[in-house]
Amino acid sequence: MTDGTVTHATLCLDRVYDAAPARVYEAFTDPAARRRWFFQADHWALHRHSGGETAVGAAESSAFSPPGADVVITNDSVYMDVVPNERLVFAYQMTVAGKPISASLATAEFRPEGQGTRLVFTEQGAYFDDPGQVAGREEGTRELLEALAAELEGRVRVRIPQPDRSIESFETPA
Amino acid sequence: MSTPTTRSVTHATFHIERVFDCTPARLWRAFSNPAQKAAWACHETWAMEEMTFAVGGREVAGGSDAGGPFWKFDGTYLDIVEGERFVVAYTMSRDEVRVSASIITWEIFADPGGARLKFADQGAYLDGHADPAEREAGSGVGLDNLEAMLRAEREGVLT
Numbered sequence: 001m002t003d004g005t006v007t008h009a010t011l012c013l014d015r016v017y018d019a020a021p022a023r024v025y026e027a028f029t030d031p032a033a034r035r036r037w038f039f040q041a042d043h044w045a046l047h048r049h050s051g052g053e054t055a056v057g058a059a060e061s062s063a064f065s066p067p068g069a070d071v072v073i074t075n076d077s078v079y080m081d082v083v084p085n086e087r088l089v090f091a092y093q094m095t096v097a098g099k100p101i102s103a104s105l106a107t108a109e110f111r112p113e114g115q116g117t118r119l120v121f122t123e124q125g126a127y128f129d130d131p132g133q134v135a136g137r138e139e140g141t142r143e144l145l146e147a148l149a150a151e152l153e154g155r156v157r158v159r160i161p162q163p164d165r166s167i168e169s170f171e172t173p174a
Numbered sequence: 175m176s177t178p179t180t181r182s183v184t185h186a187t188f189h190i191e192r193v194f195d196c197t198p199a200r201l202w203r204a205f206s207n208p209a210q211k212a213a214w215a216c217h218e219t220w221a222m223e224e225m226t227f228a229v230g231g232r233e234v235a236g237g238s239d240a241g242g243p244f245w246k247f248d249g250t251y252l253d254i255v256e257g258e259r260f261v262v263a264y265t266m267s268r269d270e271v272r273v274s275a276s277i278i279t280w281e282i283f284a285d286p287g288g289a290r291l292k293f294a295d296q297g298a299y300l301d302g303h304a305d306p307a308e309r310e311a312g313s314g315v316g317l318d319n320l321e322a323m324l325r326a327e328r329e330g331v332l333t
Contacts, residue, residue: 006259006279006281006294008187008189008279008294008296010185010187010296056265056272076230076252078250078263080263080265080272080275081265081272081275081298081300083181086181087181087183089183089275089298089300091250091252091263091275091277092252093229093252093253093261100253100255103252103253103261103263103277103279104277105263105275105276105277105296105297105298107183107185107275107298109181109183122183122185122298124185124187124277124296124297124298125296126253126261126277126279126294126296128253
């Protein structure tokens with residue numbers, strides 16, 4: 001059973017990185033890099049992660065938990081369109097504690113800008129039951145784009161969550 | 175020498191809402207049963223190649239009008255709440271060139287007139303190859319076909 005509501009929303013975020021599009025694309029898609037910035041930044045715990053091929057129809061499946069929490073979140077995604085170094089489109093669905101919370105289509109465009117790259121990220125999502133998820137997803141996605149910046153600078157972002165979000169620090173991977 | 179493709183993405187969302195003169199369970203079957211789905215969703219010249227109605231399952235259909243390009247729908251079910259809702263992600267290709275990637279949310283509700291269908295299509299239209307207005311019109315034609323199938327059933331006409 002659900003409470004019968006689905007909220008549809010489109011989120012548009014972008015960030016400029018001081019790295020060429022091919023480098024940003026590689027960090028975005030490489031499985032080892034993804035484990036660092038996408039799954040394990042900020043001390044999130046990664047329980048499982050499979051997939052890693054960047055090809056149309058290829059899937060990635062993962063389960064993880066926020067720092068200090070037992071709740072398991074899953075993310076299952078499939079690539080819909082792949083233009084190396086230029087564009088990725090993927091669909092993904094997420095669950096929290098076994099309950100589906102959303103299904104989304106995400107477009108990542110890697111546009112050259114000066115010596116760097118403007119990553120334009122568009123998420124078109126269907127959010128189940130709780131409309132407040134939209135704001136949360138936007139914030140979470142923005143944090144991921146920051147974690148990707150740290151990855152590109154050879155750092156792992158370690159933000160210790162604080163009510164005012166004031167503390168942010170970085171570690172260099174061993 | 176081929177012309178390099180100019181990359182672009184147009185994002186668009188459209189909604190369609192209709193009431194069908196049947197029970198919600200009957201409408202659900204029209205989407206979840208492969209033979210039923212093929213009967214209304216495939217154009218006369220289209221064929222359902224594969225349909226597994228389960229999360230992670232695929233729906234693949236394709237065809238072409240005489241002399242026209244070969245169109246292909248390649249979908250994966252992302253979410254299913256039995257009898258109530260499902261979400262499918264799909265790409266459309268024309269002669270093996272991907273023209274769009276989209277997700278559709280289908281919701282079915284009980285309604286005084288029968289069953290209310292809510293359809294939301296959130297799409298990324300690629301490289302100028304496809305147009306949201308055409309997609310919306312095409313989706314409406316599909317639902318017209320569904321309506322015709324259900325009407326024929328009510329009237330006892332064999333289809």
